[in-house]
Amino acid sequence: MAETEAGAIIQVKSLNSFYGQRRVLQDISFEVPAGKVTVIMGVSGCGKSTLLRHLIGLKPTDPGQIFVEGRDLAGFDARQMEAFRKRIGVLFQAGALFNSMSVRDNIAVPLRVHTRLAEPTISIMVRIKLHQVGLTRFGDYMPSQLSGGMRKRAGLARALAMDPEMLFVDEPSSGLDPITAAGLDDLILELREAMGMTLIVVTHELESAFRIADQLIVLDQGRVLAAGMPESIRESRDERVVQFLTRRADERTRDQEGYLSDLLTGGRKVGVHP
Numbered sequence: 001m002a003e004t005e006a007g008a009i010i011q012v013k014s015l016n017s018f019y020g021q022r023r024v025l026q027d028i029s030f031e032v033p034a035g036k037v038t039v040i041m042g043v044s045g046c047g048k049s050t051l052l053r054h055l056i057g058l059k060p061t062d063p064g065q066i067f068v069e070g071r072d073l074a075g076f077d078a079r080q081m082e083a084f085r086k087r088i089g090v091l092f093q094a095g096a097l098f099n100s101m102s103v104r105d106n107i108a109v110p111l112r113v114h115t116r117l118a119e120p121t122i123s124i125m126v127r128i129k130l131h132q133v134g135l136t137r138f139g140d141y142m143p144s145q146l147s148g149g150m151r152k153r154a155g156l157a158r159a160l161a162m163d164p165e166m167l168f169v170d171e172p173s174s175g176l177d178p179i180t181a182a183g184l185d186d187l188i189l190e191l192r193e194a195m196g197m198t199l200i201v202v203t204h205e206l207e208s209a210f211r212i213a214d215q216l217i218v219l220d221q222g223r224v225l226a227a228g229m230p231e232s233i234r235e236s237r238d239e240r241v242v243q244f245l246t247r248r249a250d251e252r253t254r255d256q257e258g259y260l261s262d263l264l265t266g267g268r269k270v271g272v273h274p
């Protein structure tokens with residue numbers, strides 16, 4: 001994929017976002033360098049997933065602009081949008097595998113829908129993807145037979161099926177134990193190293209963010225609180241950034257509260273957003 005003169009594959013300029021009358025993103029600007037890992041981080045409810053939806057063209061900017069290779073995403077016609085979507089992979093938070101299909105068939109879905117490849121070719125490509133995510137022996141398994149970490153890997157294999165140039169990942173470590181989460185982080189870094197892929201990862205996990213990021217964008221209540229290389233964020237003297245980086249105890253409490261409220265409300269998110 002071509003880059004802009006500045007080496008940025010995506011440029012976000014003064015992006016705002018609303019749900020009804022409520023503004024959830026305010027004046028967001030940053031650039032995504034090609035072939036690097038950009039991590040968008042912030043506490044639950046700060047607008048990370050909403051920003052991701054804008055970046056993949058699922059929500060129009062309101063106002064503001066997103067440029068892909070220098071071209072305004074808002075100006076894409078249906079054909080250009082389809083071409084763009086074929087060049088990106090998305091791993092949503094829940095993994096979103098089809099439970100009634102084997103892992104192999106799940107990974108084959110994008111290839112069957114978006115290409116005219118013959119089944120033997122699809123079968124080879126699926127095998128390559130299974131190998132890439134360390135699930136070589138699990139193609140015949142059903143999603144329900146896999147652990148949480150393996151389901152994420154299978155979701156990742158499906159997101160990689162079309163060999164995307166850009167991969168968007170929403171909360172790779174959510175719901176995983178630290179060791180499994182670290183394994184997934186390593187896999188993300190391998191994709192950057194081995195394939196020169198551009199990755200945009202959304203997370204609220206500080207440890208994971210600092211482990212994988214070439215560039216960090218810290219969101220706070222819908223605004224960019226800080227942006228830059230991990231070292232510069234870590235060394236920031238801005239009081240709000242320091243507060244963000246030392247918030248872990250609070251966050252854990254919030255997670256417990258969220259878990260409890262999920263139990264009480266049957267999974268609807270209440271009380272977890274600040």
Ligand SMILES: Nc1ncnc2c1ncn2[C@@H]1O[C@H](COP(=O)(O)OP(=O)(O)OP(=O)(O)O)[C@@H](O)[C@H]1O
Pocket residue numbers: 019024042043044045046047048049050051204273
């Ligand atoms: N479809 C929607 N309709 C109305 N409000 C929404 C919708 N989706 C998100 N919001 C609100 O917008 C704000 C930002 O939500 P968003 O999901 O983008 O945050 P987040 O940082 O990704 O949170 P999380 O980590 O919990 O997913 C939150 O206050 C949320 O309640």
